[in-house]
Amino acid sequence: MRIVFLGAPGSGKGTQAQRLMDEKNIPQISTGDMLRAAVQAKSSFGIKAKEVMELGKLVSDEIMIGIISERLMESDTDQGFILDGFPRTTKQAEDLDLLLQKQEKPLDQVILMDVDHEILMKRIVGRRTCSITGKLLNIYFSKQDELNACTKAGGELIQRKDDNEDTILNRLEVYRDQTEPLIAYYSKRDQLKKVKAVGSMDEVYQRLLDVL
Numbered sequence: 001m002r003i004v005f006l007g008a009p010g011s012g013k014g015t016q017a018q019r020l021m022d023e024k025n026i027p028q029i030s031t032g033d034m035l036r037a038a039v040q041a042k043s044s045f046g047i048k049a050k051e052v053m054e055l056g057k058l059v060s061d062e063i064m065i066g067i068i069s070e071r072l073m074e075s076d077t078d079q080g081f082i083l084d085g086f087p088r089t090t091k092q093a094e095d096l097d098l099l100l101q102k103q104e105k106p107l108d109q110v111i112l113m114d115v116d117h118e119i120l121m122k123r124i125v126g127r128r129t130c131s132i133t134g135k136l137l138n139i140y141f142s143k144q145d146e147l148n149a150c151t152k153a154g155g156e157l158i159q160r161k162d163d164n165e166d167t168i169l170n171r172l173e174v175y176r177d178q179t180e181p182l183i184a185y186y187s188k189r190d191q192l193k194k195v196k197a198v199g200s201m202d203e204v205y206q207r208l209l210d211v212l
């Protein structure tokens with residue numbers, strides 16, 4: 001199963017991709033997570049990527065396709081993969097096609113996680129990670145008990161650096177300008193499936209399984 005997850009920031013694609021990875025035993029390849037790891041490691045590339053990410057802009061296509069082509073050579077992708085956050089531009093999608101053609105591993109499906117703009121804002125601005133458990137929470141949508149459980153245990157509710165309101169507006173604009181054209185790109189080839197990404201995590205996951 002070779003899948004791409006498309007969706008705006010905050011559409012929940014990471015969460016659903018992770019769940020699918022656990023169930024199907026194929027790796028979820030999140031370019032955002034890979035970049036954040038490089039930032040954390042303070043490599044020279046990570047230092048450059050950090051600035052771009054904090055502005056809500058995109059890292060260059062050349063760098064991204066380099067990262068992905070290396071990652072797709074690893075043997076854990078032999079049985080399939082879930083690309084989460086890649087491709088994000090038409091150039092990345094075209095280069096991915098070429099790469100997969102060479103490897104004779106074409107994409108099976110592209111899943112679009114579909115959510116309204118307003119909900120996206122709350123999802124992103126409210127997103128927090130508990131510093132102790134790593135659990136993903138949301139100050140608007142999580143139960144108060146869950147939020148309290150983290151802070152009472154001495155944890156902090158940490159907000160991602162690029163989850164502040166200015167950066168988010170930028171990220172949503174970048175999504176509209178550069179990533180949304182991919183919906184038409186994959187629809188033309190009859191590869192795109194839409195999943196309504198509102199409601200509980202379980203409901204969305206069930207819809208996802210239904211279209212796969």
Ligand code: AMP
Binds near residue numbers: 054057059060086
């Ligand atoms: P994400 O966690 O997927 O929202 O990604 C966080 C940030 O990493 C994005 O706002 C971009 O700055 C960068 N990024 C992740 N994936 C890509 C990509 N495919 N192309 C360019 N930049 C990316």
